Amino acid sequence: MPRVLTDEQRDLVDAVGEFCRRECGTQEQRDELTARGEEPHNQELYNKLADLGWLGISLPEEYGGAGQGMTELCLFLEETAYGRVPMSGFATTIITAAAYEKFASQEQKRTVLEGVARGRVEAVSMSEPGAGSDVGALICRAERTDGGWVVNGQKTWCSNAHIADHVLLIARTSSEDSKHRGLTQFMVPTDVEGLQISGIETMGGREVNDLYFTDCFLPDSAVVGTVGQAWAQLMAGLNLERMILGASMVGAARRAFDDTLDYVKQREQFGRPIGSFQALKHRIADMATEIECAQLLLYNVAGAIDREPDRIFAREASMVKLKSTELAKHVSLEGMQMLGGYGYATEYGMESMLRSTVVSTVYGGTSEIQRDIIGKTYGL
Numbered sequence: 590m591p592r593v594l595t596d597e598q599r600d601l602v603d604a605v606g607e608f609c610r611r612e613c614g615t616q617e618q619r620d621e622l623t624a625r626g627e628e629p630h631n632q633e634l635y636n637k638l639a640d641l642g643w644l645g646i647s648l649p650e651e652y653g654g655a656g657q658g659m660t661e662l663c664l665f666l667e668e669t670a671y672g673r674v675p676m677s678g679f680a681t682t683i684i685t686a687a688a689y690e691k692f693a694s695q696e697q698k699r700t701v702l703e704g705v706a707r708g709r710v711e712a713v714s715m716s717e718p719g720a721g722s723d724v725g726a727l728i729c730r731a732e733r734t735d736g737g738w739v740v741n742g743q744k745t746w747c748s749n750a751h752i753a754d755h756v757l758l759i760a761r762t763s764s765e766d767s768k769h770r771g772l773t774q775f776m777v778p779t780d781v782e783g784l785q786i787s788g789i790e791t792m793g794g795r796e797v798n799d800l801y802f803t804d805c806f807l808p809d810s811a812v813v814g815t816v817g818q819a820w821a822q823l824m825a826g827l828n829l830e831r832m833i834l835g836a837s838m839v840g841a842a843r844r845a846f847d848d849t850l851d852y853v854k855q856r857e858q859f860g861r862p863i864g865s866f867q868a869l870k871h872r873i874a875d876m877a878t879e880i881e882c883a884q885l886l887l888y889n890v891a892g893a894i895d896r897e898p899d900r901i902f903a904r905e906a907s908m909v910k911l912k913s914t915e916l917a918k919h920v921s922l923e924g925m926q927m928l929g930g931y932g933y934a935t936e937y938g939m940e941s942m943l944r945s946t947v948v949s950t951v952y953g954g955t956s957e958i959q960r961d962i963i964g965k966t967y968g969l
Contacts, residue, residue, distance in 0.1 A: 609672020
């Protein structure tokens, strides 16, 4: 985290840290909260975070939020990730909330944003079986009808739809000369007729879903923003999505590092702690240095976004996402190696750290996509 914090920021970090230690500080607590890793989101604990006002940390005050900036949001995310709080629903919720804040009607804002502050989960659905990194290739279609739209098609890899109140659906509403035109966002209640939500089993537990739309009717009031302009609306949220993932993975990398460091200090072989051997000592030094670099990058970009909230930091936000996710995966894998057999055992928790970080280089734009974006900003 930043070397210099305001008193309010320091109080936030301390309070969140204390909450994490009290509510989920032991492996036994985390096993109970997550059904031994099968459920990465615990709604009861999530409601406690809502009661403390933290889920609305970046939301406008008029909707029950705290009106804080990107730096405070990153501090909260880093600390809860370090504390291993089972709140997987928060990332998609706050990403979706930002889209509603920018483009939704007043009624939609009240429904969604006030619900988010109270602990409700939201989801966003872009990917399809044939449209992953190439979001513009999506074919799930919404056709105009009297008083609204009828949606047909399949979406996939929709995180948290099974626990969400609504899905922010991106569907094709017209065919244009560019695949990025003719896309529209819709606010879809998850209990609407014509929508089937089917879970996809993953190594991280119950996280993602297939969505099947069959003659699903949505009223005109379900449109979020301007018809046909979803691509531009999505681009406006890139800073937030990448920074959220970045902050969470910096926290995860710190936690994997600290757990590894504790182990190599205590575990003895050949008459001394294994951390004293050069092979491990140098790896610890490299990881510590990389984590420091990732934190500095994260909060440098967060500060820039706070100063210029309407600017899209395409290069910098992609760098944050790329660096932090690759680092978290690397540190978790190194931790498993250094813990030896214990790293593979569920008792020590390192295997669950690896399961939760390994996918971070895929979702929210793969590392390959982030590198491509960064390269393009240099005219390549």
